[in-house]
Amino acid sequence: QKEVEQNSGPLSVPEGAIASLNCTYSDRGSQSFFWYRQYSGKSPELIMSIYSNGDKEDGRFTAQLNKASQYVSLLIRDSQPSDSATYLCAVNKGTGGFKTIFGAGTRLFVKA
Amino acid sequence: DTGVSQNPRHKITKRGQNVTFRCDPISEHNRLYWYRQTLGQGPEFLTYFQNEAQLEKSRLLSDRFSAERPKGSFSTLEIQRTEQGDSAMYLCASSRQALYEQYFGPGTRLTVT
Numbered sequence A: 001q002k003e004v005e006q007n008s009g010p011l012s013v014p015e016g017a018i019a020s021l022n023c024t025y026s027d028r029g030s031q032s033f034f035w036y037r038q039y040s041g042k043s044p045e046l047i048m049s050i051y052s053n054g055d056k057e058d059g060r061f062t063a064q065l066n067k068a069s070q071y072v073s074l075l076i077r078d079s080q081p082s083d084s085a086t087y088l089c090a091v092n093k094g095t096g097g098f099k100t101i102f103g104a105g106t107r108l109f110v111k112a
Numbered sequence B: 001d002t003g004v005s006q007n008p009r010h011k012i013t014k015r016g017q018n019v020t021f022r023c024d025p026i027s028e029h030n031r032l033y034w035y036r037q038t039l040g041q042g043p044e045f046l047t048y049f050q051n052e053a054q055l056e057k058s059r060l061l062s063d064r065f066s067a068e069r070p071k072g073s074f075s076t077l078e079i080q081r082t083e084q085g086d087s088a089m090y091l092c093a094s095s096r097q098a099l100y101e102q103y104f105g106p107g108t109r110l111t112v113t
Helices: none
Strands: A011-014 A019-025 A032-038 A045-050 A054-058 A061-066 A071-076 A085-092 A100-102 A106-111 B005-007 B010-013 B019-024 B031-037 B044-050 B053-057 B065-068 B075-079 B088-095 B108-112
Touching (some): A011 A019, A045 A071, B053 B065
Antiparallel strands (some): A032 A085, A054 A061, A085 A106, B031 B088
16 A cells, blocks of 8 residues: 555646545555645646645635545635646654655646 | 745756755745655645754655755755656745745746656
8 A cells, every 4th residue: 555645647627617526545554644736847846735635726726635534635716727737645753753645636628 | 925936947967976965945944845846746745844853754755855954044956766756846935934825936947757
């Protein structure tokens, strides 16, 4: 079992729709959770961080965390073609450690 | 503030040669991380510094890899006796004390021929 799992996609949504990206993790002690966006040939760019159960909203992005289910998700509202990228879920290993584990990413295509 | 910078951006080397990469973190960030990323995969953790102390190193790293951060500012990653399997994007990231949000540099793309 991979430590952080994501559906590789591609996930294709029409412009203006809601894109839903999901991630599961294996370490129950994990404390910090992140979503990064990575355009082809570029480095990852931090979009959201979430530390406690529930929802966290920032503009068109909403991160959701359910520690009991070991599940993190990212919703992108009003998807735009410029949102087309690979979205990486990252999980910090927990207290006393700073190692961050990344999933392999989900490729998102937003069709104009 | 300026972002994380990495040099060189691209490096082509022959198998068996040594290479060194440099990372300059965001100035007020005391934590620095190195990752390796290959096509279709997420970044793979290599090592982590808090100030000048190297606190964690991946078991995946062989003895051919070494990293330093001598004055708690910039860091270098050296790969000795490069192999074709070392071809990848090498990413550096930094973060503030007590925060885990990491900000990445543009990366150094290594090609071993």
